[in-house]
Amino acid sequence: xxxxxxxxxxxxxxxxxxxxxxxxxxxxxxxxxxxxxxxxxxxxxxxxxxxxxxxxxxxxxxxxxxxxxxxxxxxxxxxxxxxxxxxxxxxxxxxxxxxxxxxxxxxxxxxxxxxxxxxxxxxxxxxxxxxxxxxxxxxxxxxxxxxxxxxxxxxxxxxxxxxxxxxxxxxxxxxxxxxxxxxxxxxxxxxxxxxxxxxxxxxxxxxxxxxxxxxxxxxxxxxxxxxxxxxxxxxxxxxxxxxxxxxxxxxxxxxxxxxxxxxxxxxxxxxxxxxxxxxxxxxxxxxxxxxxxxxxxxxxxxxxxxxxxxxxxxxxxxxxxxxxxxxxxxxxxxxxxxxxxxxxxxxxxxxxxxxxxxxxxxxxxxxxxxxxxxxxxxxxxxxxxxxxxxxxxxxxxxxxxxxxxxxxxxxxxxxxxxxxxxxxxxxxxxxxxxxxx
Numbered sequence: 001x002x003x004x005x006x007x008x009x010x011x012x013x014x015x016x017x018x019x020x021x022x023x024x025x026x027x028x029x030x031x032x033x034x035x036x037x038x039x040x041x042x043x044x045x046x047x048x049x050x051x052x053x054x055x056x057x058x059x060x061x062x063x064x065x066x067x068x069x070x071x072x073x074x075x076x077x078x079x080x081x082x083x084x085x086x087x088x089x090x091x092x093x094x095x096x097x098x099x100x101x102x103x104x105x106x107x108x109x110x111x112x113x114x115x116x117x118x119x120x121x122x123x124x125x126x127x128x129x130x131x132x133x134x135x136x137x138x139x140x141x142x143x144x145x146x147x148x149x150x151x152x153x154x155x156x157x158x159x160x161x162x163x164x165x166x167x168x169x170x171x172x173x174x175x176x177x178x179x180x181x182x183x184x185x186x187x188x189x190x191x192x193x194x195x196x197x198x199x200x201x202x203x204x205x206x207x208x209x210x211x212x213x214x215x216x217x218x219x220x221x222x223x224x225x226x227x228x229x230x231x232x233x234x235x236x237x238x239x240x241x242x243x244x245x246x247x248x249x250x251x252x253x254x255x256x257x258x259x260x261x262x263x264x265x266x267x268x269x270x271x272x273x274x275x276x277x278x279x280x281x282x283x284x285x286x287x288x289x290x291x292x293x294x295x296x297x298x299x300x301x302x303x304x305x306x307x308x309x310x311x312x313x314x315x316x317x318x319x320x321x322x323x324x325x326x327x328x329x330x331x332x333x334x335x336x337x338x339x340x341x342x343x344x345x346x347x348x349x350x351x352x353x354x355x356x357x358x359x360x361x362x363x364x365x366x367x368x369x370x371x372x373x374x375x376x377x378x379x380x381x382x383x384x385x386x387x388x389x390x391x392x393x394x395x396x397x398x399x400x401x402x403x404x405x406x407x408x409x410x411x412x413x414x415x416x417x418x419x420x421x422x423x424x425x426x427x428x429x430x431x432x433x434x435x436x437x
Contacts, residue, residue, distance in 0.1 A: 007128045010213045014121055014128070015141045017077065020204060021117050022148030024084070024197060052104050054393035056111035057118075057386055062225065064119040065383020073379075074213045076120035081205035084113030088198035092191050098183065119386050123378040126368050128214075134372070136318035138364035143310030146360075150307050228380045233429065237370025240425040242388040243418035244362045246395025247333075250415055251355055252303070253396050256296045258408050259349060265291035267345050268298075274346065298349065302356035309360025317365060326365045327426035333358040333419045341412050362422060369429050 068076040087110030094102035125141050126134035174182060228234055259265070268274040269286050278286050281297040309329075316325050333355050340351040367385055374381045395418065402411035 007214060011125065011128045011137065011141075013208070013211055013213070014077075014125055015144050017117065017121055017204070017208075018141045018145040019148040020201075021084075021114055022145035023152045024201070025114060025149070025152075027152040027193075027197070051393060052108045053111045054390050056108055056115050058390040058393075060112050060115045061119055061386035061389070062380075062383040064116045064386070065380045066225075067116075068120055068379040068382075072215060073120050073124040074208065074215075076116060076379075077124075078205050078208050080113045080116030080120060081201050081208065082113070083116060084110055085198045085201040085205065087111070087113055088194045088201065091194040095188075095191050095194075115386060118389075119379070119382045122364075122367055122386075123371055123382040126371055127378065131372065133318055134368040135322035135361075135365045136314050138368045139310050139317055139361055140314035142364040143307060143314060146303070146307035146310055150304055225380055225384070228374060228377050228384060231374065231381070233372065234370050234374065234381050234384060236425050236428070237366055238385055238388045240366045240422050241363070241370070241385055242391035243395075243421050244359070244366060244391070245389050246391035247415045247418035248306075248359050248362075249392040250396045250399040251352065252299065254399060254403065254408075254411075255299050255302060255352065256292060257403075258352065259295035259298070260291060261408055262344060262348055264345070264349055265294045267349075268294050271346065295349075298353060302353045305353065305356030306360045309357045310364070313361030313365070317361065321430060322365050323369060323426045323429045325361060326369070327423050329358045329361055330419045330423035330426060334416050334423070337412050337416050337419075341409050366422070366425070369426075 064076070067079070071079070087106050087108070090102060090106030090109060093099075094106055121141075122138065125138050129137060172179075268278055275286050278289075278294050278297050281300065282289055282293060286294050313325065313329075336351045336354045336358065340348045343351065367382075370385055371378050371381045395414070399411050399414055402414055
């Protein structure tokens with residue numbers, strides 16, 4: 001009984017961690033408009049920011065798994081938080097000296113800390129209780145991660161981006177003294193939030209230093225990646241995770257362009273309830289807003305659907321076979337895309353947004369299924385899986401290339417192929433028994 005209570009307390013603390021890194025990651029994204037002006041970034045340089053983030057996953061996930069097998073999950077969590085704090089502190093000199101290289105180092109370091117947390121926290125949740133309900137626990141933790149990502153943009157807009165950020169052209173139009181004064185003020189606007197975030201992360205790291213977490217599944221791991229790489233289920237699951245992240249990021253990144261290609265801005269303005277939704281979120285009239293802003297507000301529902309779906313999925317995967325639920329959700333995603341591809345107007349919009357709901361359980365369910373049966377080698381398995389998050393840096397450019405060369409209808413076939421593979425993985429992985437929690 002005491003052990004169960006200990007697991008419950010640990011689960012609560014680690015789930016709070018999921019919320020925090022989701023919140024902090026997206027809050028950092030809220031500062032990008034300021035950073036672009038402070039560093040006067042080109043679009044190519046701005047694009048390199050995403051490569052720094054996903055590159056950290058690709059380069060560091062497997063080393064992080066090795067480190068975790070040596071120091072354990074608790075110390076791994078503290079290491080991840082500490083690395084994140086160091087990354088945030090690097091933004092101070094980057095903004096002071098306006099050196100893009102220091103900024104990239106800071107962002108990569110921040111991403112490295114998040115990578116270590118992902119590698120540590122995801123498998124740790126799966127072993128805080130019976131293995132047969134691991135998918136349910138991870139879905140619940142990931143739901144709070146999504147809650148953090150849903151809250152952060154609003155707070156970022158409210159507290160960080162309230163005042164107007166000048167464009168590069170407007171900055172160049174200022175005289176030398178005014179330009180210097182503006183850039184100094186912008187640097188301070190970047191530095192203060194990052195110092196606050198670093199301090200906050202430091203406090204959380206101290207909490208985890210003193211909190212008692214059970215030592216489970218982190219003893220005598222083999223440290224031999226050849227062993228886990230021979231596990232067919234892990235390899236198939238890694239490919240499924242690659243496909244999932246790539247598909248989700250592709251749809252989210254190009255959704256506004258997809259809506260514009262369907263001339264949905266006009267439809268929103270002409271439809272009463274759609275116009276009301278847009279004006280409520282924008283806090284301005286849709287007639288005075290750009291087409292991009294009018295349709296862009298509805299992307300919020302794509303990500304919100306993922307958050308709601310994870311809370312629902314946590315319940316469903318606790319009472320039904322997680323692999324079966326995953327296969328149903330994969331088919332649901334394919335169905336939504338097919339309907340959108342052959343529709344126009346609001347039907348095309350809401351069905352593609354609906355994919356977010358079906359995306360919801362995929363990451364945690366694929367992750368827990370792929371780790372099934374690895375025992376004390378879960379840290380290494382987690383490292384392999386987190387490496388495949390690099391799908392978010394590879395599939396979206398391919399999606400964009402197909403759109404440029406053909407159109408969105410053809411590009412969406414690539415995304416459907418990703419979900420088709422996830423269905424195959426789920427269908428071939430039905431070893432878990434139905435459990436009533």
